[in-house]
Amino acid sequence: MERVVVALGGNALLRRGADDTFEEMYAAARGAAERIADIAALGYEVVITHGNGPQVGRILLQQEAASGVVHPMPLDVCGALSQGQIGYLLQVTIGDVFFERGMERPVATVLTLTRVRPDDPAFQRPTKFIGPFYQEAEAQGLAVARGWTVKPDPHGGWRRVVPSPAPYSIVETPIIARLVADDVIVIASGGGGVPVVEDGPRLVGREGVVDKDLAGAILAHEVGATSFLILTDVAKVQRGFGTLMTEDIDRMTVDEARTFLKAGEFGEGSMGPKVRAAVEFVSRGGNRAVIADLAQATEALAGEAGTVIVSGDG
Amino acid sequence: MERVVVALGGNALLRRGADDTFEEMYAAARGAAERIADIAALGYEVVITHGNGPQVGRILLQQEAASGVVHPMPLDVCGALSQGQIGYLLQVTIGDVFFERGMERPVATVLTLTRVRPDDPAFQRPTKFIGPFYQEAEAQGLAVARGWTVKPDPHGGWRRVVPSPAPYSIVETPIIARLVADDVIVIASGGGGVPVVEDGPRLVGREGVVDKDLAGAILAHEVGATSFLILTDVAKVQRGFGTLMTEDIDRMTVDEARTFLKAGEFGEGSMGPKVRAAVEFVSRGGNRAVIADLAQATEALAGEAGTVIVSGDG
Numbered sequence: 118m119e120r121v122v123v124a125l126g127g128n129a130l131l132r133r134g135a136d137d138t139f140e141e142m143y144a145a146a147r148g149a150a151e152r153i154a155d156i157a158a159l160g161y162e163v164v165i166t167h168g169n170g171p172q173v174g175r176i177l178l179q180q181e182a183a184s185g186v187v188h189p190m191p192l193d194v195c196g197a198l199s200q201g202q203i204g205y206l207l208q209v210t211i212g213d214v215f216f217e218r219g220m221e222r223p224v225a226t227v228l229t230l231t232r233v234r235p236d237d238p239a240f241q242r243p244t245k246f247i248g249p250f251y252q253e254a255e256a257q258g259l260a261v262a263r264g265w266t267v268k269p270d271p272h273g274g275w276r277r278v279v280p281s282p283a284p285y286s287i288v289e290t291p292i293i294a295r296l297v298a299d300d301v302i303v304i305a306s307g308g309g310g311v312p313v314v315e316d317g318p319r320l321v322g323r324e325g326v327v328d329k330d331l332a333g334a335i336l337a338h339e340v341g342a343t344s345f346l347i348l349t350d351v352a353k354v355q356r357g358f359g360t361l362m363t364e365d366i367d368r369m370t371v372d373e374a375r376t377f378l379k380a381g382e383f384g385e386g387s388m389g390p391k392v393r394a395a396v397e398f399v400s401r402g403g404n405r406a407v408i409a410d411l412a413q414a415t416e417a418l419a420g421e422a423g424t425v426i427v428s429g430d431g
Numbered sequence: 432m433e434r435v436v437v438a439l440g441g442n443a444l445l446r447r448g449a450d451d452t453f454e455e456m457y458a459a460a461r462g463a464a465e466r467i468a469d470i471a472a473l474g475y476e477v478v479i480t481h482g483n484g485p486q487v488g489r490i491l492l493q494q495e496a497a498s499g500v501v502h503p504m505p506l507d508v509c510g511a512l513s514q515g516q517i518g519y520l521l522q523v524t525i526g527d528v529f530f531e532r533g534m535e536r537p538v539a540t541v542l543t544l545t546r547v548r549p550d551d552p553a554f555q556r557p558t559k560f561i562g563p564f565y566q567e568a569e570a571q572g573l574a575v576a577r578g579w580t581v582k583p584d585p586h587g588g589w590r591r592v593v594p595s596p597a598p599y600s601i602v603e604t605p606i607i608a609r610l611v612a613d614d615v616i617v618i619a620s621g622g623g624g625v626p627v628v629e630d631g632p633r634l635v636g637r638e639g640v641v642d643k644d645l646a647g648a649i650l651a652h653e654v655g656a657t658s659f660l661i662l663t664d665v666a667k668v669q670r671g672f673g674t675l676m677t678e679d680i681d682r683m684t685v686d687e688a689r690t691f692l693k694a695g696e697f698g699e700g701s702m703g704p705k706v707r708a709a710v711e712f713v714s715r716g717g718n719r720a721v722i723a724d725l726a727q728a729t730e731a732l733a734g735e736a737g738t739v740i741v742s743g744d745g
Contacts, residue, residue, distance in 0.1 A: 138502045175501045176512075179490075182497035187489045188452045194516055198490075201515025202508055204542045205625060209634050212602075216632040225606045226542035228518045288526075292539045292615060301606060311519060318530040320523055 120162040122337035126349040127168040150210035152414040169199040169308030177248035193322030200307040231310030233282035243278040250274035280325040290339040330394035343404040354424040358384040370429025395426040434476040436651035441482040464524035466728040483513040483622030491562035507636030514621035545624030547596035564588035594639040604653040644708035657718040668738035684743025709740040
């Protein structure tokens, strides 16, 4: 049976512009669940990974608001909290859709840790903005009190920045692989997984954010997926991001993708990381990666929508 | 290989009187992890369940503090959040201890849903106090605004009360059973699991708190455990709770335990629910349940500490 890892973007869990109520999140998860069931109905074994940016942002706001009475947890714990929250919504809605379609399959959320290197240069150069916006003086005060790095956010105000280290292996791969081989729909590596470093015999959580598509690529490789499907809310990758001459890409080789990446053809805050994750998967031997709109998930897997990235060897 | 379900009390994750910092929680989890490794070293397959009261209490405080800017999530989502948080701490520390002892075993946290009946009388009679303390007027206002039931707490002030429905099955048992049979240390059913009811083909989360020991008993039965070990911070169950004539119990049959429960010999807020969970497990065919101090986990399994509950048939 073919195996696919599906990476759901943040919009699959909280639609742009939607209110952040439970009902909105549930409705969004339900919509994603329908597409997951469509994919499974094609005969795929499925592992799902997902972003957690909006959810962790809200958890950080809540922690700060209550910091006078409850000690805020470090960012690694916040990531684990969000895996529980989002996994729950996806697990329930996916289970429901399968049951309603008479194709009942077990669904499991596996809390996931992602190994990163302690000497990853990202730790010296935090770049990822997270959490509440502050006035400069308040931000500088928190930087001293909490040991944070803070910077002016391009959107205005000051925020905390954290490292985004590169993932190199997923701690729970053996567990995820045996469940998916057993026909379980597995939800894993949420938010890129909690970043951990090996410190002698110990795994130690680090405050940082692992790119969820890059972690998904590593996971897809490790569980032996043939396809890696990155779902977002645009139909295709485009060249010429930020120019007037954008051009849809139907298919590109890893070499072409690397050339385009180097030339800055994709937005760094948007499609660039997804293309990089696609390249990571295919260059490690994956059959193909596809970047597509969530609404066109099955068409994308059939090669009729989205942007396909292949090795170009054959 | 013998299989045991170990229920960790709240004190295993946040010691009484300890500050609620990450460091304190990590240290407590590390201590519990040492005992789990001791148990596994005796040759047991191990499933771990745990309470989440202090953690969910803090999540609720954080949600309320930020309710002007972030919509609070319902209690079922808060339970899922706490499963991620606590699962992470246990998973990392257990993995570390095993690795340090050269007995590496995979560890997995499985997000768990627990089936309860929609017509459980508990839904008409909420009894479980949760979340922040309020003045009466504020509590009554929240009751109207959020649809809560609020009551005066015996400790002073007003609080929200939620139902504590009886669990009858664990949704993820098939997944947990196959992992534990494969020698994985499984963390599951945290906080009793998220209570869900069957509504046609759907599983719908309910705002309530399932007793974690009772859910653990159902889980222990369903995964075919021979022993159910309830770890807390007292050495033995005592008769005559609240009187001057307390008496340690080394061993009791299910019938004796039921008689003592009916006579109110155990505190309802403390040992009563644990004894009831032990009875539930043994009366469903479990070999034995043991209630003991976390520090004496292995002695308790060897029958040399704690209070053993057996069927009394043989």
